Amino acid sequence: MKINNTVIKVCMGTGGIAAGGSEVMDAFRAELKASGIEAAVEKNCLMHKVGCRGLCAKDVLVDVIVKGQKTTYQYVKPEMVSRIVKEHIIEKNPVADWVVGDDYHNFHKKQLKVVLSDCGSIDPEDIDAYIAGNGYEAARKVITSSAPADVIGTIKASGLRGRGGAGFPTGVKWEAAMKQSSKQKYMICNADEGDPGAFMDRSVIEGNPHAVIEGMIIGAYSIGSDKGYVYIRAEYPLAVERLRKALSDARARGFLGKGIFGTKFSFDIKVKLGAGAFVCGEETALIASIEGQRGMPRAKPPFPVYSGLWGKPTVINNVETLANVPYIIRNGAQWFSSFGTEKSKGTKVFALTGKIKNSGLIEVPMGIPLREIIYDIGGGIEGNRALKAVQTGGPSGGCIPAEMLDTPVDFESLAKVGSIVGSGGMVVLDEDNCMVNMAQYFLQFTQMESCGKCVPCRIGTKRLLEIIGRITKGKGKEGDVELLEKLSADIKAASLCGLGQTAPNPILSTIKYFRDEYEAHLKGKCPAAVCKELLTYYILEEFCKGCGACLRACPAKAITGEKKKLHKIDPAVCIKCGACFDVCKFKAVGKE
Amino acid sequence: MIRLTIDNKAIEVAEGTTVLDAAKMLNIEIPTLCHHPKLTPFGGCRLCIVEVKGVPRPLTSCTTPVSEGMEVATSTPALEDLRKTLLELILSDHPNDCMICEKAGDCTLQELAYFYGIRENRFEGERRIYEKKDGNPFIERDMGKCILCGRCVKVCDEIQGVGAIDFAYRGFKSKICPTFEKDLDCEFCGQCVAVCPTGALTGKMWQLRGRQKDINAIDTTCSYCGTGCNITLHVRNNKVVRVTSKENTWNEGWLCVKGRFGYSFINSPDRLKKPLIRIAPKESIKGSKGQSLKNSDTLTLGRSDTCDFSAIFREASWDEALDYIAAKLKEIKERSGADSIAGLSSARCTTEENYLFQKFIRAAVGTNNVDHCARL
Ligand SMILES: Cc1cc2nc3c(=O)[nH]c(=O)nc-3n(C[C@H](O)[C@H](O)[C@H](O)COP(=O)(O)O)c2cc1C
Ligand code: SF4
Ligand code: SF4
Ligand code: SF4
Numbered sequence: 001m002k003i004n005n006t007v008i009k010v011c012m013g014t015g016g017i018a019a020g021g022s023e024v025m026d027a028f029r030a031e032l033k034a035s036g037i038e039a040a041v042e043k044n045c046l047m048h049k050v051g052c053r054g055l056c057a058k059d060v061l062v063d064v065i066v067k068g069q070k071t072t073y074q075y076v077k078p079e080m081v082s083r084i085v086k087e088h089i090i091e092k093n094p095v096a097d098w099v100v101g102d103d104y105h106n107f108h109k110k111q112l113k114v115v116l117s118d119c120g121s122i123d124p125e126d127i128d129a130y131i132a133g134n135g136y137e138a139a140r141k142v143i144t145s146s147a148p149a150d151v152i153g154t155i156k157a158s159g160l161r162g163r164g165g166a167g168f169p170t171g172v173k174w175e176a177a178m179k180q181s182s183k184q185k186y187m188i189c190n191a192d193e194g195d196p197g198a199f200m201d202r203s204v205i206e207g208n209p210h211a212v213i214e215g216m217i218i219g220a221y222s223i224g225s226d227k228g229y230v231y232i233r234a235e236y237p238l239a240v241e242r243l244r245k246a247l248s249d250a251r252a253r254g255f256l257g258k259g260i261f262g263t264k265f266s267f268d269i270k271v272k273l274g275a276g277a278f279v280c281g282e283e284t285a286l287i288a289s290i291e292g293q294r295g296m297p298r299a300k301p302p303f304p305v306y307s308g309l310w311g312k313p314t315v316i317n318n319v320e321t322l323a324n325v326p327y328i329i330r331n332g333a334q335w336f337s338s339f340g341t342e343k344s345k346g347t348k349v350f351a352l353t354g355k356i357k358n359s360g361l362i363e364v365p366m367g368i369p370l371r372e373i374i375y376d377i378g379g380g381i382e383g384n385r386a387l388k389a390v391q392t393g394g395p396s397g398g399c400i401p402a403e404m405l406d407t408p409v410d411f412e413s414l415a416k417v418g419s420i421v422g423s424g425g426m427v428v429l430d431e432d433n434c435m436v437n438m439a440q441y442f443l444q445f446t447q448m449e450s451c452g453k454c455v456p457c458r459i460g461t462k463r464l465l466e467i468i469g470r471i472t473k474g475k476g477k478e479g480d481v482e483l484l485e486k487l488s489a490d491i492k493a494a495s496l497c498g499l500g501q502t503a504p505n506p507i508l509s510t511i512k513y514f515r516d517e518y519e520a521h522l523k524g525k526c527p528a529a530v531c532k533e534l535l536t537y538y539i540l541e542e543f544c545k546g547c548g549a550c551l552r553a554c555p556a557k558a559i560t561g562e563k564k565k566l567h568k569i570d571p572a573v574c575i576k577c578g579a580c581f582d583v584c585k586f587k588a589v590g591k592e
Numbered sequence: 593m594i595r596l597t598i599d600n601k602a603i604e605v606a607e608g609t610t611v612l613d614a615a616k617m618l619n620i621e622i623p624t625l626c627h628h629p630k631l632t633p634f635g636g637c638r639l640c641i642v643e644v645k646g647v648p649r650p651l652t653s654c655t656t657p658v659s660e661g662m663e664v665a666t667s668t669p670a671l672e673d674l675r676k677t678l679l680e681l682i683l684s685d686h687p688n689d690c691m692i693c694e695k696a697g698d699c700t701l702q703e704l705a706y707f708y709g710i711r712e713n714r715f716e717g718e719r720r721i722y723e724k725k726d727g728n729p730f731i732e733r734d735m736g737k738c739i740l741c742g743r744c745v746k747v748c749d750e751i752q753g754v755g756a757i758d759f760a761y762r763g764f765k766s767k768i769c770p771t772f773e774k775d776l777d778c779e780f781c782g783q784c785v786a787v788c789p790t791g792a793l794t795g796k797m798w799q800l801r802g803r804q805k806d807i808n809a810i811d812t813t814c815s816y817c818g819t820g821c822n823i824t825l826h827v828r829n830n831k832v833v834r835v836t837s838k839e840n841t842w843n844e845g846w847l848c849v850k851g852r853f854g855y856s857f858i859n860s861p862d863r864l865k866k867p868l869i870r871i872a873p874k875e876s877i878k879g880s881k882g883q884s885l886k887n888s889d890t891l892t893l894g895r896s897d898t899c900d901f902s903a904i905f906r907e908a909s910w911d912e913a914l915d916y917i918a919a920k921l922k923e924i925k926e927r928s929g930a931d932s933i934a935g936l937s938s939a940r941c942t943t944e945e946n947y948l949f950q951k952f953i954r955a956a957v958g959t960n961n962v963d964h965c966a967r968l
């Protein structure tokens with residue numbers, strides 16, 4: 001039996017693998033063999049893994065393409081495979097029950113994929129798959145026929161700005177490095193991605209590592225560097241593995257090494273593993289770390305383009321920034337700058353998480369209203385509760401309250417409302433989230449990750465945390481909110497690096513938009529009923545059936561009551577663990 | 593040359609000069625804590641911040657190189673307010689210990705707290721507490737007083753080339769410590785002590801011996817070796833209580849363990865102050881308890897606690913001793929020839945003294961058998 005043009009793509013990003021992607025792939029292989037069509041598989045049916053396509057919540061996602069007709073299955077388990085093979089591949093009738101629904105399509109509808117255009121569609125471990133889509137053509141074109149200044153001209157004209165947080169124009173950075181007369185220069189890719197909840201860069205490397213490598217080659221050629229590094233966190237084993245494989249494949253094809261594309265240009269890339277410090281994502285700390293020193297930032301100027309790794313001119317770019325480059329060269333500056341706003345061109349990848357229905361990885365044109373991200377792509381709030389705010393930019397960012405949901409998502413607009421695009425974390429918060437608690441959570445992270453070098457960050461963030469900590473424990477004092485504001489402003493002004501300069505942002509923006517929540521805490525109430533010390537648990541007379549479940553669940557023996565009679569919580573004994581609240585089937589336990 | 597103005601005063605300085613150094617040339621004082629002129633810039637304390645026209649955030653003057661046309665302001669209400677916050681933050685994590693702190697009176701932090709009038713602290717909170725564990729006899733580390741200025745780390749690495757200590761941990765828990773937080777086990781040169789701006793690092797033997805202001809400072813030369821570092825003896829009640837070295841000396845204020853900590857001999861009861869002439873043969877030396885001594889024991893010969901040497905030596909005047917030596921040398925030379933004599937001089941002598949000594953052995957004694965215990 002002959003099967004024409006059948007392609008099976010199994011999602012094998014970190015999310016896909018966690019959901020059982022490898023087992024699903026094995027099942028397909030076994031099933032195809034058992035159906036006696038194995039021999040044909042080699043010739044006519046292509047099966048391969050693909051990187052993350054964004055909607056990890058529905059993993060394992062599998063595309064089955066028969067004669068150019070793509071059907072996507074969700075939540076695929078190994079035991080579902082035989083039916084898919086039999087009905088869809090052999091009998092040509094897709095298994096309707098398991099096909100993705102509208103939400104999957106809506107998730108993708110308003111997205112615009114540039115950086116992720118090949119992620120989730122090509123096999124990241126197959127260099128030929130990348131080459132088949134014109135991979136490495138941009139690098140070839142540039143190296144064999146363009147002057148470095150022209151490449152930089154194209155990047156400048158495209159309006160590409162750094163995706164690592166600061167939004168610095170990439171072409172301008174490259175130009176400054178190009179103009180340095182030093183013989184030795186370095187090109188570094190920053191893949192440290194340490195923000196809690198962020199996985200954009202990981203997905204790009206896991207899904208399409210060659211785009212990043214090609215971007216680095218083009219960058220290195222433009223600035224005149226023969227040596228590059230990818231600084232990647234060791235906590236990303238799959239990304240590291242795929243990157244290493246991609247590097248050695250590229251080397252084998254002559255895209256890296258001596259005399260690339262038959263020219264005199266040589267360039268090679270080393271992988272340097274980070275040891276799990278958030279601050280090592282900061283460029284000068286990253287350089288210190290590569291040099292074998294403690295990852296502590298140093299004062300700028302001088303900037304790395306003038307004096308970077310081992311004192312040599314060095315360009316550091318984010319993964320996503322670099323992955324944009326080959327697509328810009330292939331399609332032209334104008335194509336890229338047609339997306340986005342006047343000052344923020346192109347697209348941005350975000351990791352959409354929190355209380356959102358479709359959490360996952362998205363890529364949207366710059367300037368898209370936040371509302372469209374939340375309600376069209378994200379499918380709205382879980383349980384259809386009310387949206388309270390969206391935290392963008394991770395621990396360095398700020399929150400945008402629900403009433404500002406029409407804010408366009410681009411560098412300028414987010415800065416204007418007191419937040420940042422940052423590296424692309426986007427956490428959706430609903431009415432059950434306490435903003436004070438949320439600010440405390442992010443601050444806890446930055447405080448712990450402070451490198452300890454400078455006073456305002458090392459001691460200042462600790463003091464902020466102590467003050468906000470006493471507020472959430474109901475021990476706040478009159479004037480504490482003002483003290484938070486004052487200390488935050490001073491930390492921002494006086495800190496050495498971006499970590500300290502932005503660490504107070506979550507506090508400042510929550511005070512700006514949710515000052516009433518802080519005031520309520522000072523008066524001993526947590527409006528969202530989150531801050532444990534401020535809660536009181538009580539039993540609602542009208543709902544209590546006297547089943548005794550809460551009484552048995554309470555570890556502190558704070559609950560009394562006879563069978564079938566109203567139960568009672570003694571607030572003096574209650575340790576506010578919430579066990580009664582969780583266990584009551586009749587919603588008879590309340591908290592406030 | 594680069595032209596700039598600092599607090600409206602114009603100055604022209606060489607390229608690469610920092611704003612801090614340029615200000616110094618204009619006699620404009622900018623508070624600093626982590627900066628040390630002989631070490632690479634650190635930029636951690638943030639006290640030296642200045643405003644530069646056209647730059648949105650304050651810059652640390654100790655790390656920022658001058659640039660053409662720069663307009664710098666070193667003291668504005670906003671800057672002074674920030675400095676006050678910074679000092680309050682440092683002091684919020686610092687023991688209130690000036691009363692009995694070895695460093696009081698010579699402490700940069702104390703001085704700044706005084707100038708900024710810091711008494712109440714808006715940011716009181718948790719403090720770092722460290723157990724003391726140093727068993728060495730030289731360096732007292734009271735790390736609760738450490739402000740993490742990094743000077744000790746830099747001096748140990750950049751000047752001493754030892755690298756015995758470094759930063760460890762992150763955030764508020766950051767601290768300076770030896771590898772794996774072991775006990776300090778290094779050269780004990782005390783360079784770190786010399787550059788520490790606070791009482792975190794002090795000399796163990798300095799303790800409770802006298803404040804900086806209570807001493808008579810006497811500049812002299814270290815007698816340990818031919819290098820001849822300039823040192824300053826801190827003398828109180830006619831006793832040396834501390835040794836330091838000034839930055840404007842030829843040795844730039846740097847010393848080694850001997851020069852800095854090896855001064856207990858000065859007031860030691862065992863110190864020889866006059867020549868001694870032997871009055872009884874070596875074999876007759878008895879231990880302090882009357883026992884006969886083995887050969888190895890004679891290594892400690894002369895220490896009053898190991899043997900009673902008044903039975904073997906008697907004090908003499910220099911004239912008598914020198915005459916005695918001259919007579920003996922002559923006698924040996926006549927009996928066995930000049931080459932039966934050899935001269936070995938000391939590294940603790942000056943070059944001039946060593947020159948004279950070899951001249952004496954060669955010209956007066958008449959042999960080339962002359963050497964020196966160290967070849968620095
Ligand atoms: C505390 C801190 C952490 C950072 N972490 C990252 C990171 O994980 N990845 C990244 O690309 N940039 C990070 N950055 C930004 C980098 O310093 C740098 O601006 C960026 O890599 C430059 O690349 P781009 O111009 O392509 O954005 C961080 C900055 C700070 C202050
Ligand atoms: S701001 Fe924080 S992370 Fe940055 S140098 Fe200062 S202490 Fe280190
Ligand atoms: S180190 Fe300075 S400020 Fe601290 S206790 Fe000692 S004298 Fe006082
Ligand atoms: S005493 Fe000398 S060797 Fe030891 S830590 Fe201090 S500077 Fe380093």
Ligand code: SF4
Nearest residue numbers: 738739741742744788
């Ligand atoms: S011990 Fe002294 S010199 Fe070393 S970092 Fe602490 S305060 Fe600075």
Ligand code: FES
Nearest residue numbers: 635637638640654
């Ligand atoms: S003296 Fe400049 S930062 Fe400390």
